[in-house]
Amino acid sequence: MAQQTESHESSRLDAVERHGYLFGHPIAHSLSPLLHQTIYDGIGLPWSQFPLDSTDMALFLRLREDPRFYGASVTMPHKVAILPHLDGLTPEGSAVGAVNTLFIRTDPETGKRLYMGTNTDVIGIRDSFYANVSDPDTSFHGRPALVVGGGGAARSAVYALRTWMKASKVYLVNRDRAEVRAVIEECTARGYGDDLIDVSTVSQAQELEGVGAIVACVPNFSPKTETEKEARAVLECFLQKSHKGAILEMCYHPSPWTEIAEISQKEDWKVILGTEAMIYQGLEQDKYWTGKTVEQMPVKKVMEVIAAKLSEARL
Structure with a gap:
């Protein structure tokens, strides 16, 4: 059964050019994957963010080694626990002492992948x-x-x-x-x-x-x-x-x-x-991941999709 699950997960990842995760527990109600998918579809990127509903930090640290991994939304209970596993923090991440976003940069001297953290909630x-x-x-x-x-x-x-x-x-x-x-x-x-x-x-x-x-x-x-x-x-x-x-x-x-x-x-x-704060922090995350500005992202479409999802949940 575990092999079947891993095979299914692998095929999902293979279907996109690059992937990220929403890493936390519990996350079943999160709108993060939908928000980011709307952005990627709107700017023509064959990317996806997948939910990783887990408290297993070691698992996440293994998964982030994939060369196609672009970063992650990090939510409870990992916002502080992730800090020792990062190579650096933005001023916001350092000041708040908690990270909700992992993004990747490259060391210009060594070419080594650097795992960086920031806090876009602010x-x-x-x-x-x-x-x-x-x-x-x-x-x-x-x-x-x-x-x-x-x-x-x-x-x-x-x-x-x-x-x-x-x-x-x-x-x-x-x-x-x-x-x-x-x-x-x-x-x-x-x-x-x-x-x-x-x-x-x-x-x-x-x-x-x-x-x-x-x-x-x-x-x-x-x-x-x-x-x-x-x-x-x-x-x-x-x-x-x-x-x-x-x-x-x-x-x-x-x-x-x-x-x-x-x-x-x-x-x-x-x-x-x-929902406004959730949307604006998500747009900020995608600035780190995609290199695009907010003006280049489909903000109006994101707001419509999130509003529709919430309205559907209330029915």
Whole structure:
């Protein structure tokens, strides 16, 4: 049976000129292979990205040796675990301390293949705002920003907000204080942790200046515990302040329209769906892999295909 599986896999790879992988677990719901296939078809490249639903790092390291391998999307639980197996990092990969993209370069002196890592999640966050907000100066430049959550996406959001989006400070809202401390400590150690503020209560939020950009990095759920209810109430306090900006709701599975998106829209905020961040980070990945610019890629077609897929999933 294993031989049959390997034979089937080999025939799939032989059907394309070059191939990559989506490496992670679980990944059954991921739209990454569809997104990249749409791009390759649109620019006439006989390439494909194949899902590799696995926690076996040794297997992936063997597979990447194939001369036809062009790179990989790396997702949980491998974003940090992959770091020791890379030859170098971009500034974004180094600053965030996690990699979602493996790409290949050649050592000019030795001709040796170099496995490089970057983090395009930060680009996805940044580009989602600038593609959807017509006047960033009025909306979020020079204002405090807000990040909801305490995981890897929260760190990427802090990096994007402080590095490119001119946030004067970043408020962190989360049910777990230890997670917030970890984010602050890690961002500080990596050089972009100034003016990160843990906002843990509504009374504290009421005293603070309103925000212009919000990035929500938590799953879609109704708050149940006291700490979850307090975190949601803190977010709502900021949404209700007089200045209305834009919120990026990173959660898009199983549906991109979440409780937080609904609440934000009712409070007159510009809502940016998480599929936008996913698409823009994917376009950035293909810049590394194909050498093409985003302007050369079928962006409109990608957006249509992803929207259709999500709509189909909701039926």
